[in-house]
Amino acid sequence: MSSELIFGDLSVSIFGESHGAGIGTVINGLPSGIELDMEKILDFMARRAPKKDGMSTHRSEKDMPEILSGYYNGKTTGTPLSAVIHNTDTRSQDYGNISTAARPGHADYTGYRRYNGANDPRGGGHFSGRLTAPLVFAGAVCAQVLEKHNIYSCAHILSIDGVYDDRFNELDIPFELTEQIKKREMPLIDETRAEEMKARVRAASEQLDSVGGIIECGIVGVSAGIGSPIFDGIENRISQAVFGIPAVKAIAFGKGFEFAGMRGSQANDPMFMNGETVRTRTNNNGGILGGISDGMPIIFTAAIKPTPSIAQPQETVDFIRNKDTTLTVKGRHDACIVPRAVPVVEAAANIAILSFLV
DSSP: OOEEEEETTEEEEEEEOTTSSEEEEEEEOOOTTOBOOHHHHHHHHHTTSOOTTTTSOSOOOOOOOEEEESEETTEEOSSOEEEEEEOOOOOGGGGGGGTTBOOTTSSHHHHHHHTTTOSOOGGGGGGSGGGHHHHHHHHHHHHHHHHTTTOEEEEEEEEETTEEOOOOOTTOOOHHHHHHHHHSSSOOSSGGGHHHHHHHHHHHHHTTOOOOEEEEEEEEOOOTTOBOSTTSSHHHHHHHHHTTSTTEEEEEETTGGGGGGOOHHHHSOOEEEETTEEEESOOTTTTEETTEEOSSOEEEEEEEOOOSOOSSOEEEEETTTTEEEEEOOOSOOOSOOHHHHHHHHHHHHHHHHHTTTO
16 A cells, blocks of 8 residues: 545545655646745755754755656646655664564554564654654645646644644634744744744653754635535544654644534634625634635644654563563654744645645
C-alpha cells in the first residue's frame, strides 16, 4: 500500500524515508496552465524548517524541491506533478540502537510487524516527520490553485503546554491577519504569548522531555454547498489529510468536544440574511453542516502530541529477542513540534479543500 490521499480526481502520494536519498511527492489531478510562484512555495516550506530558537532539531536540510514532471514554462501541464527533496544532513549512526529496541511513542515496532522487518528504521524511515516536507510542498501548490477561487487558509499555534493564544474570530478571519501570522517566527495571533510558550519548551528540554499543543486552522472563501454527506464530507477529507501528519492524535471542528456539554439552544447557529447571502450569527459548527460547507469560515483544531523522541531512559522491548529492555533515544529532535507543524496542518487542509474543486 502506498502513502496516498485519493480524493476524487485529486491524489497526492508521498514517498521516501527520513535517511534515504530523498523524499518527495506526486500530485495527480491538478488543472493545467496554473502559474506556480516558486518563491511563495519556498516561503511556505521555510515556515516548516527548523528554527534556531532552542525548540527545534539541529538537523539542517535546505528542503529545496526539484520538480521532475508536470511543470513547463512556469505552469502546470495537467500531467502528474512530481517533486523530490534530497536529504543532505543525515546521521544514521544515531539510530543503531532502535533496529531491535522500539522507541516508545514511535512506529518502530508497528512498522516492523507491518512490513515483516523489511522497513528502513533510520530516523523513523517512512514514518518520520521528515515526510511532512513533501506534504507541505503539495499543500503550497494547492494553495496557489485555491487562490484562483479566492480561497485562503491559515493555521496558528492555539496552545503549547497549556499556554493559549487567542482563537480566530469564528465569523471573520481577515486576510491581512493571516498574512501577518505566516510571517511571524511564532505563528500566533497574540505575539505576547510567545515568550511564555518558549519558556515552557526550554524547561521541558532541560528535563530531557518534550511538550505538545493544539493548532487551529481557518479556511475562508469556501462557498456554501461544497462537500458531500456521510463518508465523503469536508470533515472526512480534512481529517484524513491531517491524520497523515505523524504527530496528530485528535481533530475537532467548530466547538468540537465542547458540544458534549452544550444544549441545542446554545449549539445551534442562528441564521439570517445578509443581503442575498445566508449567514450565521455564531459559527459553532465550524462552517460545515452535513459534511457540506455553509459559507462561513471552516475552522478546526488538531492536537499535536509531545515529541516522542526524548533523551530520558524509557522502558521498552527488544522485539527481536522478545525481552524487556531500556532505551535512551539518540539523535536530533524537537522539544516541541507544534510551531513547525502549523504549516503542515495548513497544507493538509489545502489539499483536502482543493479536492472538492478540481
